Amino acid sequence: MKEQLQKDFNNIIKDFSLSQKDIEIKKFFLDNFINRGFPNKKEEDWKFSDLNQIIRKNIGELSFYSDYKSTNKVDTSIFVDGLEHNKIVFINGRIEKIDFDYEKKDQIEIIDQSETINEFNNNSLSDLNNAFTNKSFKILVKEGYQLAKPLIVYHTTNTKIWSKNINLRLDFELNKNSSLRIVDLFNDTSEKNFLNIFYNFELKENAILKNYKIDKFENKNIKYSFNNIDQEKNSISETFILSSGSNFVKNEINCNLKGKYSSAFVNGILSLNNDKHHEIRSIINHLTENTKSYQLIKSVLENSSKAAYQGKIFVNSKAQKTDGYQLSKAILLNKDSEFNAKPELEIYADDVKCSHGSASGSLNEDSIFYLMSRGLSYQQSRELLINGFLLDVVEKITDSEIKNLIKNLIGIKE
Amino acid sequence: MLKINNLNATIDNKSILKGFSLNINPGEVHAIMGPNGSGKSTLSNILSGKKGYETSGEILFEGKDLFELETEERAHKGIFLAFQYPLEIPGVNTNIFLKTSLNAIRKARGEKELDAIEFLKLVKEKSKDLKFDEDKLNRQLNVGFSGGEKKKNEILQMSLLAPKLSILDETDSGLDIDALKIVADGVNTLRDKKNSFLIITHYQRLLDYIKPDFVHVLMNGKIVKSGGPDLAIELENKGYENFN
């Protein structure tokens, strides 16, 4: 692995137009990654998903080409219809378009921060990301500005891709009283690539962030997505994950509730078939008093698919009056499917309200019988029950436009 | 219409029906009474195609072997079971369920499926007849319905689907007097020369409103006595002891 990576790195770094010093920094991270390798199941955080093995089995050696040199044509047919939105378009890891056409231009700043490094996660994927990320931007929303329309980030890959691995990074700063809705929409026609995506969010006082991650379309890629969310007083973050299309996905949410009365919501659906394997890992750090977190994760697993949810609620000694809740439920449709949950509560304050729960089982046969006795086929009955099971998570989406988009995507009828 | 010959049913090595036979002709109303645990619901479930029973014997519906048909095919052919304990189905809107069900059955009968407007008109009409609170139809199926509301919802489904054979498993239990009359009206409206009913009940009272052609006593896995409406009155007065 070592020689190939170093060779590729030296080849493509020339196109990055960086200072010698920045190149040295990137080299440092490359060496770190080479030393550490991909996370494997010996690490507690990866015990349900051995990425090292998954990469080895599906991709083999990583290799990198200068995919960033020439522009890709943006295929407008992938754009979401019937919903006015701002756009960021990534194609094969290259940022092709940033457009905030629906917004007041002086209220949003787009800052090139390609030279800054990400330090929010110290796993080896963060090293890999720091070593290979080309352009990276920070979107800054100014004080008091609430974006009129959502931002859809299109993550597109196609068969023209050369590199086996894509590293992306986006930062967002939401200043006081501002708000932003982001939809991450994955659209892959490439096969067996590894996408390694890092987002960092800074939410200032009263800021509201809604991030909806939609991985719905069938594809054979492998993805890791990491969100760091720092929250000041009264800010709200809402994260919703629809995890379904890719072969492997691990979504990690790391949320720091630093300001009083800040709150974080993490809801998600893992809907998997075949031998897909997806995981949601969340860490909510309650770092001051009167903060709140709420998490609801539901899984529907067919064939020999696997899902895991590791949810941690950490409450430090200052964080009195913390309200932390997490629940996960899974339906196993096949005896070969598997669901793993590892809830963790780590609490150092005494006046807190925290709870967690996890349940998994098969579809209720009596309910199926009831529906079939009314003339519905087995398939129809199953679909109604599954959609019914998922409905309450979908209903947690507070943005009605995007809720409808997601309902349509998963086939829930009104 | 329905011919049951020497039906035996076992679940978990427990023998429940032992040589049960019954014949229902088109247009007839049969009532079955029997002590708790005698197998009345088991019989209803088997007629509707619930899995998990070991069975032998014969059941013919309009000459066809029922065991060859899946649950939904039986529904398509006109068999309806009003459940003793209707299930709560979280997340499933009652109206959407009713429309899916009605259209599945209409399709199987070769009738045109109803669009949303036609369906709503029909369901409105039927709910009104049954004094069923229409707002409930926008709620999740049976979730948070009272016991009586669940039973009424079963009868609403029956009147929407207009089955040939309706099996009412203790639909009267838990209904107040007014609701009882409404449910009986629902049955009587559907009653004609072609449609038949199998009514399972513990109380003679329902049979004041729905006059049965036959009353049967189910004990020890089979029918131990059959008679007319008077048999129900006799049972009410004397209990099951005499039949042992």
Ligand SMILES: Nc1ncnc2c1ncn2[C@@H]1O[C@H](COP(=O)(O)OP(=O)(O)OP(=O)(O)O)[C@@H](O)[C@H]1O
């Ligand atoms: N799944 C099952 N496993 C084991 N025993 C069962 C099962 N289902 C029913 N039984 C038993 O079969 C017998 C008949 O039950 P069934 O529900 O048919 O009675 P019933 O006549 O409808 O009674 P009730 O008047 O109380 O409704 C009972 O003893 C019951 O405990």
Ligand SMILES: [Mg+2]
């Ligand atoms: Mg019963």
